[in-house]
Amino acid sequence: MSKTSVNTNESFFKKMIHSQIFIPIAALLLLTLFNLIWDPSFFKINIGPDASGNQVLSGYIITILDNASELVILAIGMTLVTAASGGQDISVGAAIAIAGSVILRVLCGSDSRSTELQAPIIVAFIIACVVAMLFGAFNGVLVAYFKIQPMVATLILFTAGRSIAAWINNNELPIVTDVSLSYYGNFIPGIPIPTPVFIAIICVIIIMLVLKFTTLGLYTQSVGINEKSSRLNGLNPELIKLLTFVILGLCVAVAGLIKVGRFSTINYSVIAKDIEMDAILAVALGGNALGGGKFNMMASVLGAYVIQYLTTTLYKLKVSSDALSAYKAIVVILLVVLSAPIVREKLAKLGKKLKKKEA
């Protein structure tokens, strides 16, 4: 009797190790363990007034949840694009610059120092959504209909994006003085949790509902696994690929709103810099095949939080922001090597050998 229970335990453990979501969860636990040992005050959450007198929560955990928001939102779109087209969009950072620039352009009108909003924020956001989706569609058309590899096709917008963003505002740096824009990037008075956290959670819930109640997930995966047989089954692979890029465009617009909301202004060359790399890493850390096919949305979202967790942990250890990337790289390589199928197989064999020796 006891023997069988051990067996089921083992198989459960094995199942967990082989399940996709194991990698981000393991990374999350490792980081948490490290922080607990290094300095438990990492997990302290304070409540106190911020610069404008609101009672708000602060602490490293809140920082992680807050700063990961853009990454989480991008990871959603990136996962879909990766699954359907087997490639990644490297232009999301530049596209965020465009979306942010559009929002500021609409809000400020022709005067970059205007004190009043020239249009409601929702209008600016909708226009930014349309623009970002158009740029997403541009990428999508290149990938789906011209059959250009996604990384190469999006290289175009990657090169031009920040220039276009600067051109939209005549290379001026508009500043919005109205506080209502900053609600989207910081705090709404009376609510102690940063708004981006809510926006990210809403986005995750929406995509989960969409995946649950529509065939989007099934279709993207089938196109990613085998385009030809998907076509024979009556799908339109081109349209689905295009659709994933448009969805990513929508994600970009939301991330752009948060980014501009944080600072109420924009710096074309710095805003969302290198975020495309982090977004792709989030997808990879989630254990999704970068070559397309099956995906696990929750794993990607967790992957995004893990990356921000890592970044914040490194900041806490007084690593300068320039040197940060070196440490990040080492952790990433370790994670990727450990999750590589070949290495896992070898480790499993090693484990079996050790067990045999014990027996």
Add this chain to the structure above:
Amino acid sequence: MEKKIGTKKSFLNIKDMTDTNLLLSITIIVFFLMYIGAMIFLGEGFLKSQTFFNILNDQSALIIVSCGMSLVMITGGIDISVGGMAALISMSCAVLLDMKGGSLVGSMGLAILIGLAFGLVQGYLVAFLDIQPFIVSLAGMFFARGMTTIVNTAPFNVANESFVALKNTRLNIPGVGSVNKNGDFVNAYVEIGVIVALLVVIVMFVVLRWTKLGRNFYAVGGNKQSALMLGINVKLTKFLSHMICSFLAGIAGYVYFMHVGSGSASHASGAEMNAIASSIIGGTMLTGGVGNIIGTMFGTLSLATIQNIVTSAGLDEAWWTGITNAAMLCLFLVIQSVIMAQRKKAQVG
């Protein structure tokens, strides 16, 4: 389809050309059209021979990097760590020369060593552990950029005498030059880096065209499965492609260092994307198996020429460079894609 063996191969017969040659000739034709157009419409600057050689001087490092990038792309991979490596090498060599009192030869050795070390690790991870090259080299890029600031944060110019002498060495080209305002004949010159770049291009061209190893790269990139069945060591070939790419990036890092003469963490930012763009414009395909080193060189020169055209046409604002580069890349990609699709149709029909 039956192949006619007896007919003479003519260069201009588009149907008989391989994919590689077709894309190569498009690139070369576009480059010359662009340059001649610039000569006619913008005149002055472009009529001086030195303008052309200055493009070579500026781009020599990028040409070398792009050669390595093309090789990796032909084998079906990608390496985006090359720009970061160039920054790391220039900073490390600058520190070695000025702060640690190292010798000139020592700094060259260091550059090659850094290149080989990156190649060893990245190649091993990609080829033998089967991890996606994009992720591996992404981490490589992060690592190189971060290490650069760890080595030294502040940018500085190198004052080492023998290095400055090497940096300022100019090789005059006999018989080529222009007459300046005073009526004196000024010889056109190139820097040492250009000679290195041309050597690299020639060696790489010969290796890829006429050696067994070179053909293996194409075979592995074109179809891994059939390459394996032909008895090619696929893993080793992949490993070597990354090794050579990083080795070339090491050389390019030093050439870049010789050109700018300083160490800085922001050096060569975006060089990896420029190298990829050059390779693509030169007719290399990211899917692997198609590409040509000569095309890559012309791809780099085309990108540089269009930048020169933009600046001399008076469109000085920084954003124009980004937009024109992107427009050019877009144009080439669409041309390639359309031509390839039509050829496929013709082959089927």
